[in-house]
Amino acid sequence: MRRYTRTLVAAALATTVIAGTAGWASASAQQAVTGAPAGTEAWRADGLPDPERMSPAQIAAFFQGLTPGRQRELVRAHPSVVGNLDGAPLRLRYEANARTLGARYAGQQVLASDPRGRGQIVLVHGDLTTAESVAVIVPGSDIDAGNVRPLTDMADALRRATHGRTAVISWAGYTTPVGVGLDAATGDLAEVGAERLTRLTDGLAATGVPAPSVFCHSYGSVVCGLAAQDLKAKDLVVFGSPGMRAANVGELGTSARVWAAKDPSDWIDRVPNVEFAGLGHGVDPADPAFGARRVPADDARGHDGYFAPGTQSLRTFAAIAQGDVR
Known part of the structure; x- marks a missing residue:
């Protein structure tokens, strides 16, 4: 009976979204990428500390205890591990990923790269230091390593809106749902994503990078909601959100400022804000009763228009990132 109920709710959610977007539903379930980076077995075989047993702070301390020469030896011998260790020095991660990826991302600062599944990539725009x-x-x-352009377009727009003063991380660092289907209606992928996002911010803190403002789009806001309690962030900004798996800001358990935006033409508004039998993501964060600070977005267009040049939402996002609004 429970399985039948879940199927009915999933069908209702998918039908609602499709009706609102003329979109399509994916029937293929995604398998979340978990575990240590590729190449970890060889790393362990060389007597190096197990990355799965170390926090980003411990990883940072490990590298601080190495000479510059030894650090570069590890980059040469184990680039796929060094390039994905949250807490390792940024310059080493960039160098390691450049070795692993070759010409594909030449000239770009790649903070992480995972070829498993559909592929994941984390890009840095600007100087984090x-x-x-x-x-x-x-x-x-x-969004994945093969379809990262919509994400980098948002990052570039935010960089321009802050006149280059904000360094932006395009974090395609988790397995996202494909299309609109059961994966998008459940929190399974978001739970794994939340763990990976938390390690990212822990790693930034361990390497001396200031606490970021985290901007969470659509299903990404489910990830941010589940990560909120442990996330080292000064702001959480959700837009086009189906819910954060919390009834209100207080339930997120975060000291970060929480902001929400939804434009009137966004099809996400047609998705029922319910959570039942593990399906749906709960209260709309843009509902005043949720308690988030409002980001004006009346002139944005559709589900993907919040970073469009000249919009109130982009101007406000830039102000939030720079700490210019309270």
């Missing part, structure tokens, strides 16, 4: 402020953008469905 000198920027006045830092932002992380967490995407929703369909």
Whole structure:
């Protein structure tokens, strides 16, 4: 009976979204990528500490105890591990990922890269060590290493809106849902994503990077909601959100400021804000009763228009990232 009920609710959610977007539903379930980076077995075989047993702070301390020469030896011998260790020095991670990826991302600062599944990629726009402020953008469905352009477009727009003063991380660092289907209606992928996002911010803190403002789009806001209690962030900004798996800001358990935006033409408004039998993501964060600070978005267009040049939402996002609004 429970399985039958879940199927009915999932069908209702998918039908509602499709009706509102002329979109499609994916019947293929995604398997979340978990565990240590590729190449970890060889790393362990060399007598190096197990990454799965170390926090980002411990990883940072391990690298601080190595000479510069030894650090570079590890980059050469184990690039796929070093490039994905939250807490390792940023310059080493960039160098390691450049070795692993070759010409594909030439000239870009790649903070993490995982070829498993559909592929994951984390890109840095700007200098994390000198920027006045830092932002992380967490995407929703369909974003992966092979389809990262919509995410990097948002990052570039935010960089321009802050006149280059904010370093922005495009975080395609978790397995996102594909299309609109059961994966998008449940929190399974978001739970794994939340763990990975938490390690990202722990790693930034361990390497001296200021606490970021985290911008969470669509299903990415489910990830942020589940991560909120442990996330080292100064702001959580959700937009086009189906819910954060919390009834109100207080239930998120975060000291970060929580902001929400939804434009009137966003099809996400047609998704029922319910949570039943593990399906749906709960209260709309843009509902005043949720308690989030409002981001004006009346001139944004559709589900993906919040970073469009000249919009109130983009101007406010830039102000939030720079700490110019209270």
